[in-house]
Amino acid sequence: MPNSPVVPTVRRRRLGGTLKRLRKAAGLTLDEAAGAMGWIGPKMSKIENAAQSIRPGDVVTLLKLYGVDDPEMSAALENLARDAGKKGWWQTYSGLVSASYADYISLESDAEQIYEWSPMLIPGLLQTSAYARETMTGATTSRAPHEIAALAELRLARQSVLTRHDKPLELCAVVHEAALHQRFAQRPATMREQLRKLLDAADMPNVTFQLVPLTSAAHPGMSGGFTVAAFPAPTPDVVLLENLYGATYVEGDDAIPFAKAFERICATALSAEDSLARIAEMEEGHRK
Incomplete structure (x- = not known):
């Protein structure tokens, strides 16, 4: 069975875009960076365009290749790679x-x-819970009352x-x-x-x-x-x-x-x- 396509989440786009900027700042082409990693150019392009995931360890290797020695930056991007496809607490409201x-x-x-x-x-x-419910009720054209209540609960949880x-x-x-x-x-x-x-x-x-x-x-x-x-x-x-x-x-x-x-x-x-x-x-x- 073929692998499911990677969903280009905002986290993955942020990571790919940052890696692209760092590569360019290091003066490397796609093929040069990919070659140093033992990859082919299309794989690097897919990573930078959020069409393919990247392992946290590979992020660390890329950052060394790009001359990035800031430990906080490395940790942040490594964590971003780790969490790129991770489901958050809000998935409880996935419906x-x-x-x-x-x-x-x-x-x-x-x-x-x-x-x-x-x-x-x-x-x-x-927002307060009451304000959230009132404004969502007024703005929606299709939500049922129980859905409004759940979305208001989610909005407060975000706070x-x-x-x-x-x-x-x-x-x-x-x-x-x-x-x-x-x-x-x-x-x-x-x-x-x-x-x-x-x-x-x-x-x-x-x-x-x-x-x-x-x-x-x-x-x-x-x-x-x-x-x-x-x-x-x-x-x-x-x-x-x-x-x-x-x-x-x-x-x-x-x-x-x-x-x-x-x-x-x-x-x-x-x-x-x-x-x-x-x-x-x-x-x-x-x-x-």
């Missing part, structure tokens, strides 16, 4: 989670920083990356103020509880939250929201774009403009201190 969403959760789990611009919604890592013992994820979230004016007719307290959660989350040293005010100047974020997942060098950033058809990933050099756009969006936003003051004011208004 509900699309392949692209599973890819994103693995990205989120591996990332050191997440930079998120969200013009219409509170980012998932900062553990912010409190993990080993290097908690650093989150920098920028949200348009319009998102905080959402109303929920069936459960009016939903937004007040959500605002309170934002205030509590902002007390965490690894969480930064800013608001782009309704009166802001024009900025690059007007074209839509995006999320940047950042990793230790030399692994490049990965950008997530979402729409009704699912998720699209932007990787490598194509991700660079998003980091620059995020900086410009932050420049139009209120400071973190002023943003929290505005949220506290709005939360108080919900009490009246």
Whole structure:
């Protein structure tokens, strides 16, 4: 029976792309690197393009060939090779989670920083259970109530990356103020509880939250929201774009403009201190 084709997960693409950049930096062609490994050129090409897996030990050998002597980098890429096809805890929800969403959760789990611009919604890592259920119910056209409940549970489970013992994820979230004016007719307290959660989350040293005010100047974020997942060098950033058809990933050099756009969006936003003051004011208004 023929071997099953390798699924090009985001982890495998990150590894392949990083190995490709390191090979080029070392001044080696595909055939030269493959020859040094005792391989043929097509195998190296498949590895770099995430069409074939690579053993962790071969990653170590390649890094030596490329002159990489940073032990932390070597360990990170070796682990990435080991975990490239590994199933995560979110596989418990495999009947509900699309392949692209599973890819994103693995990205989120591996990332050191997440930079998120969200013009219409509170980012998932900062949502309450009620807010998650209400917004998913309003947005879906096909999910049953029990599926919504399970997906909301999954969204809250993702938030553990912010409190993990080993290097908690650093989150920098920028949200348009319009998102905080959402109303929920069936459960009016939903937004007040959500605002309170934002205030509590902002007390965490690894969480930064800013608001782009309704009166802001024009900025690059007007074209839509995006999320940047950042990793230790030399692994490049990965950008997530979402729409009704699912998720699209932007990787490598194509991700660079998003980091620059995020900086410009932050420049139009209120400071973190002023943003929290505005949220506290709005939360108080919900009490009246």
